[in-house]
Amino acid sequence: xxxxxxxxxxxxxxxxxxxxxxxxxxxxxxxxxxxxxxxxxxxxxxxxxxxxxxxxxxxxxxxxxxxxxxxxxxxxxxxxxxxxxxxxxxxxx
Numbered sequence: 001x002x003x004x005x006x007x008x009x010x011x012x013x014x015x016x017x018x019x020x021x022x023x024x025x026x027x028x029x030x031x032x033x034x035x036x037x038x039x040x041x042x043x044x045x046x047x048x049x050x051x052x053x054x055x056x057x058x059x060x061x062x063x064x065x066x067x068x069x070x071x072x073x074x075x076x077x078x079x080x081x082x083x084x085x086x087x088x089x090x091x092x093x
Contacts, residue, residue, distance in 0.1 A: 003053055020069055
């Protein structure tokens with residue numbers, strides 16, 4: 001199955017789901033390349049960004065579980081390039 005690289009952004013409006021969110025990140029750590037969290041205290045939210053690499057099923061499984069958690073918003077953007085399992089890059093037009 002082809003891999004993609006993308007970005008997942010999560011906005012947390014309350015802290016009640018953060019523990020569960022961190023557990024999800026641990027369960028899907030094989031596709032997470034980088035993570036950055038930024039508390040915006042003046043807006044009373046936390047912004048978390050992930051750089052991910054995986055197939056669309058793996059990335060969709062993570063974002064789907066995040067989207068079900070209360071007080072969280074999630075969006076993902078995947079690039080237009082796909083990496084085949086053999087490591088070669090194929091451009092999608």
